[in-house]
Amino acid sequence: MKMKKTILEVVNLKKYYHQGRGPFSLGRGRQRTIPAVDDVSFYLKENETLGLVGESGSGKTTVGKTILRLIPATSGEIFFDGKEILSLSAGEFHPLRKDMQMVFQDLDAGLNPKMRVQAILKEAVRVHHQMSSPEVDDRIRTLLEQVNLKESKLGNFPHELSGGEKRRVGIARALAVGARFLVADEPTSGLDVSIQAQVVNLLKDLQDRLGLSYLFISHDLRMVELVSHKVAVMYLGRIVELGLAGHIAHAPRHPYTRSLWSSLVTKESREVSAPTSPGSSGDWGVFDFERSFSGCRFAPRCPVYQEQARPDICTDPVSEPQLYDVGRAHKVACHFPLS
Amino acid sequence: MSETIILRIENLHTFFYARSKQAFVRAVEGVDLEIMQGETLGVLGESGSGKTITALSVMGLVSTEPGVISGKIEFSSKGLQQNLLQDLDQYVQHQRKNGRIMAVQKDCGGWQRKTERLMGDIRGKEIAMIFQNPQSSLNPFVTVGKQITEAVQLNTEIKNSREAQQRALHWLERVKIDSPRLRYHNHPYGLSGGMCQRVMIAMALAAEPSLLIADEPTTGLDATIQAKVVELLMELKAVLNTTTMLISHDMEVIGRLSDRVAVMYGGRVMESGSVQEILRSKDGSNHPYTTALLGCIPEEKHIKDKITLQAIEGDVIDTMNIPGGCRFYPRCNQKNDRINQSCKEHEPALKEISPGHWVRCWLYYDE
Numbered sequence: 001m002k003m004k005k006t007i008l009e010v011v012n013l014k015k016y017y018h019q020g021r022g023p024f025s026l027g028r029g030r031q032r033t034i035p036a037v038d039d040v041s042f043y044l045k046e047n048e049t050l051g052l053v054g055e056s057g058s059g060k061t062t063v064g065k066t067i068l069r070l071i072p073a074t075s076g077e078i079f080f081d082g083k084e085i086l087s088l089s090a091g092e093f094h095p096l097r098k099d100m101q102m103v104f105q106d107l108d109a110g111l112n113p114k115m116r117v118q119a120i121l122k123e124a125v126r127v128h129h130q131m132s133s134p135e136v137d138d139r140i141r142t143l144l145e146q147v148n149l150k151e152s153k154l155g156n157f158p159h160e161l162s163g164g165e166k167r168r169v170g171i172a173r174a175l176a177v178g179a180r181f182l183v184a185d186e187p188t189s190g191l192d193v194s195i196q197a198q199v200v201n202l203l204k205d206l207q208d209r210l211g212l213s214y215l216f217i218s219h220d221l222r223m224v225e226l227v228s229h230k231v232a233v234m235y236l237g238r239i240v241e242l243g244l245a246g247h248i249a250h251a252p253r254h255p256y257t258r259s260l261w262s263s264l265v266t267k268e269s270r271e272v273s274a275p276t277s278p279g280s281s282g283d284w285g286v287f288d289f290e291r292s293f294s295g296c297r298f299a300p301r302c303p304v305y306q307e308q309a310r311p312d313i314c315t316d317p318v319s320e321p322q323l324y325d326v327g328r329a330h331k332v333a334c335h336f337p338l339s
Numbered sequence: 340m341s342e343t344i345i346l347r348i349e350n351l352h353t354f355f356y357a358r359s360k361q362a363f364v365r366a367v368e369g370v371d372l373e374i375m376q377g378e379t380l381g382v383l384g385e386s387g388s389g390k391t392i393t394a395l396s397v398m399g400l401v402s403t404e405p406g407v408i409s410g411k412i413e414f415s416s417k418g419l420q421q422n423l424l425q426d427l428d429q430y431v432q433h434q435r436k437n438g439r440i441m442a443v444q445k446d447c448g449g450w451q452r453k454t455e456r457l458m459g460d461i462r463g464k465e466i467a468m469i470f471q472n473p474q475s476s477l478n479p480f481v482t483v484g485k486q487i488t489e490a491v492q493l494n495t496e497i498k499n500s501r502e503a504q505q506r507a508l509h510w511l512e513r514v515k516i517d518s519p520r521l522r523y524h525n526h527p528y529g530l531s532g533g534m535c536q537r538v539m540i541a542m543a544l545a546a547e548p549s550l551l552i553a554d555e556p557t558t559g560l561d562a563t564i565q566a567k568v569v570e571l572l573m574e575l576k577a578v579l580n581t582t583t584m585l586i587s588h589d590m591e592v593i594g595r596l597s598d599r600v601a602v603m604y605g606g607r608v609m610e611s612g613s614v615q616e617i618l619r620s621k622d623g624s625n626h627p628y629t630t631a632l633l634g635c636i637p638e639e640k641h642i643k644d645k646i647t648l649q650a651i652e653g654d655v656i657d658t659m660n661i662p663g664g665c666r667f668y669p670r671c672n673q674k675n676d677r678i679n680q681s682c683k684e685h686e687p688a689l690k691e692i693s694p695g696h697w698v699r700c701w702l703y704y705d706e
Contacts, residue, residue: 197635197650263566
């Protein structure tokens with residue numbers, strides 16, 4: 001098998017949000033920092049899909065947006081096609097935009113409500129390519145055919161489209177510039193199951209035909225497992241486990257991954273109720289100033305931490321678990337990985 | 340489980356009028372449902388299939404014109420049976436063509452006043468509802484404890500505010516909110532989505548209703564929290580034995596919580612039966628729509644062998660423009676020459692293919 005090229009590499013990416021003293025705080029309070037993305041590293045091979053899962057608030061979308069430089073990173077390096085992109089100036093980065101695009105989560109906010117589908121696509125085609133009108137029309141027709149959208153929809157406004165069609169327009173627009181790498185942010189959320197399946201099939205089909213690479217952000221674990229080659233699990237801004245999709249789903253090493261996947265019930269086991277994992281009863285998976293952590297962020301909810309009678313190493317501030325290799329391209333950040 | 344029918348919906352029609360399109364939105368067109376005492380009926384369907392509107396019609400909460408225009412909703416509690424849509428005929432006139440309602444005249448104001456009188460004693464007390472979006476259904480200016488206390492005072496015999504407060508705390512504990520005494524004084528924005536949903540459940544159950552309608556109780560929550568809410572509902576079901584109508588598009592949630600399932604499409608029930616027959620059917624004798632829906636969920640075999648999902652072609656039905664024959668016909672992948680003609684021209688009635696298992700499909704009619 002030919003070695004695939006690495007299309008994207010993210011090294012120690014950090015994005016901190018500051019909640020500062022606003023004009024209304026009258027000098028009271030201190031500046032607080034929210035580590036939305038805290039030291040995240042991974043890479044993505046060409047023509048592959050990396051699934052990024054985690055609860056809401058875990059920083060999945062922030063990772064996606066920082067990679068595309070839609071929001072500035074605090075620190076870290078991102079290599080796209082071997083070229084560091086965070087240090088580029090806006091002008092130098094601009095041509096790269098045609099290679100990397102985002103399919104946004106919010107169907108309605110992502111499309112201009114005052115533009116017809118044709119205008120939306122035309123704009124996207126023309127941003128990076130000098131084309132004559134007939135060429136643009138040709139290109140739009142190819143795009144429609146690629147995303148399986150009827151030509152009659154070109155004259156419609158976004159609000160006249162169904163959810164699945166809006167999603168298709170969103171994908172078509174990302175492809176219009178000739179992107180090779182897509183960040184698909186929750187492409188199936190908010191859609192009906194029947195339409196979800198259509199969208200996932202479309203994404204896979206496009207990957208095969210055009211050789212695209214995806215960063216697939218989702219909290220739908222089944223979908224992630226289905227479309228991804230590799231999966232990264234995020235918890236409070238950190239990747240806690242990274243590995244091949246099948247390993248993550250069926251042989252997880254991190255307690256958080258296990259509790260994520262065990263919250264799914266398979267068709268076969270629908271009758272038996274899922275075992276209650278102790279310690280995970282508190283439903284907070286977002287960063288919270290009042291529940292500050294030291295050491296491992298998952299410790300307060302971790303069943304293993306409870307079982308091991310609360311070992312000190314888990315809450316030791318200097319030994320926050322780092323990702324390390326456990327074999328078979330599988331990495332985990334835990335002091336007591338599951339076997 | 341006793342065989343008393345708590346709620347029977349017969350041929351319910353709820354329409355809206357789209358002025359710009361000069362057409363009716365046939366949100367609910369001929370729904371038949373039955374819920375027995377102590378059971379959980381799962382109502383499954385895509386968006387726009389009329390699940391929520393059916394529930395709102397039962398609660399008498401459809402106020403848009405023309406709203407509920409025909410049908411029967413028989414509700415019995417405490418040995419008393421009444422039709423919630425009694426005398427509806429006196430307020431509505433409709434013209435039918437080929438058995439379908441084409442024009443409606445309704446005295447909406449009059450009907451509204453009448454239902455309000457009737458539902459005042461039922462809504463919240465006998466039938467309670469958990470709404471889809473917990474955060475937006477709670478009053479953002481009032482602490483959650485106060486809101487539950489209010490519900491207790493309004494819907495139960497307890498009028499004394501001290502006692503009501505105790506009762507509210509009891510329910511907060513019941514729905515497993517940690518440190519209920521602290522949470523009592525929280526405003527909804529201080530609680531996570533999962534906790535808000537628990538508060539909603541507490542509020543609905545505080546009146547100990549005969550029927551609980553849960554509209555998408557897990558939608559919009561994270562996977563781990565979804566599982567927790569489902570677990571809570573399962574426990575409450577085991578302890579309280581509340582009769583529940585569970586509305587969801589999530590087949591896993593329906594599969595875990597329901598005793599019987601009704602599958603809706605385009606404002607009609609396409610199939611109903613026990614949860615085994617519908618979601619875990621061995622011989623595959625289902626409505627093509629149900630089969631197709633089940634095919635959309637990735638399963639072990641898809642993931643292992645990287646098979647593509649069997650998506651349902653086309654879009655969710657446009658309720659303004661329902662086809663003349665079977666409403667699923669345009670998207671159906673099981674149509675064949677034998678029944679094609681019937682499918683296109685007539686919509687079949689529900690047929691009982693095995694005891695308690697009803698299917699609305701020409702496949703099961705042999706001619």
